[in-house]
Amino acid sequence: xxxxxxxxxxxxxxxxxxxxxxxxxxxxxxxxxxxxxxxxxxxxxxxxxxxxxxxxxxxxxxxxxxxxxxxxxxxxxxxxxxxxxxxxxxxxxxxxxxxxxxxxxxxxxxxxxxxxxxxxxxxxxxxxxxxxxxxxxxxxxxxxxxxxxxxxxxxxxxxxxxxxxxxxxxxxxxxxxxxxxxxxxxxxxxxxxxxxxxxxxxxxxxxxxxxxxxxxxxxxxxxxxxxxxxxxxxxxxxxxxxxxxxxxxxxxxxxxxxxxxxx
Numbered sequence: 001x002x003x004x005x006x007x008x009x010x011x012x013x014x015x016x017x018x019x020x021x022x023x024x025x026x027x028x029x030x031x032x033x034x035x036x037x038x039x040x041x042x043x044x045x046x047x048x049x050x051x052x053x054x055x056x057x058x059x060x061x062x063x064x065x066x067x068x069x070x071x072x073x074x075x076x077x078x079x080x081x082x083x084x085x086x087x088x089x090x091x092x093x094x095x096x097x098x099x100x101x102x103x104x105x106x107x108x109x110x111x112x113x114x115x116x117x118x119x120x121x122x123x124x125x126x127x128x129x130x131x132x133x134x135x136x137x138x139x140x141x142x143x144x145x146x147x148x149x150x151x152x153x154x155x156x157x158x159x160x161x162x163x164x165x166x167x168x169x170x171x172x173x174x175x176x177x178x179x180x181x182x183x184x185x186x187x188x189x190x191x192x193x194x195x196x197x198x199x200x201x202x203x204x205x206x207x208x209x210x211x212x213x214x215x216x217x218x219x220x221x222x223x224x225x226x227x228x229x230x231x232x233x234x235x236x237x238x239x240x241x242x243x244x245x246x247x248x249x250x251x252x253x254x255x256x257x258x259x260x261x262x263x
Contacts (some may be wrong), residue, residue, distance in 0.1 A: 021066035021152045022048035023159050029125045030054050031068045031110060031149070033062075034070030034083065036160070037128030037228075039174040040167045041153055045126075046077045053120060055113045059088035061105070061182040063202045073174060082120075084112050086231055089193060094184075097193050099139075101184065106140035110147050126150045132160040152191045187220045200251040207247050211240050225252035 009229060022028070028045055032038045032054035045052045056070045067083070074081035077227035086109065089095045093104040110125070117125055135141045144151065154161065160179075166176035184203045187193050197220055204218040204225060213233055219226040225248050229237060237244065237257065248255045 007258070014032075016152070016156050017159075018044045018152060018156055019048050020045060021156065024151075025124050026050040027122060027124065028052055029113065029122035030118070031113050031127045032056050032070055032074070033128065034066045034068075034073065034174075036167060036174050036177050037130065037163055039073050039172055039177075040163050040170070041126060041128045042073065042079060043077060043167070043170055044173055046057055046079055051122075052079055053112060053117070053122060054079050055084060055116060056081060057084045057086050057109045057112055058184075059086045059109070061088055061184045063180075063183060063205070065206075066180070068212055069174065069177070082116065084116055085113050089139075089195070090211050095193050097184070097187060097189060097191055099189050101189070103117070103139040103143050103184075105184070107143035107147070110143060114147060124150065126152055128156050129154045130163055132158055149212050186217060188222070191220075191222065202250055204251055211244070212236060219258075222253070223252060224254045224256070226256050226258050228258045230261065 010122070013174075018023075022045060024250075026049050028049055028051070030038065030042050030045060030052065032042055034056070042052070042054055054070075054074050056067060058067060071081060088105060088108065091104060091108040094101055094108070098104075110127075114125055117123075125147075127149050129141065129144070130136070130153040133141075133154065135154075156237060164175050170177040182202050183198045184193055187197055201218055201220055205216075208216060208227075209220065213229065213236060215230050227237070245255055
């Protein structure tokens, strides 16, 4: 896969505004996840770009609610959303879950978007990486760089907190949506990823969401569940201890609480 042909050169401290960015690049494809960052990016593209199309990659790694949110937001902004189906577990090095799995996964996802976007007449692809993201700790960023994917939120210096504030002012329902990494991140590095493990993770986290939990993870370790909750929600855990154990023991061998997470 050839790289996209354009490249932005940003000097240290020479921050663009999003409006100026879209004046420079008025026809863009956006990798849209339905999360806070890509939602605000899509909103600003709707305001300032002349031609915008959103692309959502549906795979075993994305929970159902992310697609539902993506569809809802795209419809509210009157932007076309194209859904690409990708069997991510068939991508080499993904199922085996090595330390750089995210790199292989991102490369496959963005290559799929690039192929579809180019066929639709788009030569510029954007993603929602922001200025708060530590690019040195995210293997997937390397894939974006190799494919010349632009990250205008980061290039314009917008942090996560600023994006939430601006999203709230814009009336986007995603403004206070909890940060959510893909389901594969719940499975320990080196442990084979299977559809069954991913389904168990989604079911467990959906159940905890329904009880009012936020900003949490259900980690899967050799068939056992480790709950990572902010300390402020330990009381909610105690209130619902029996129903949580009953539900999660249907999905995992054991259920434990990670006492090192404070939040």
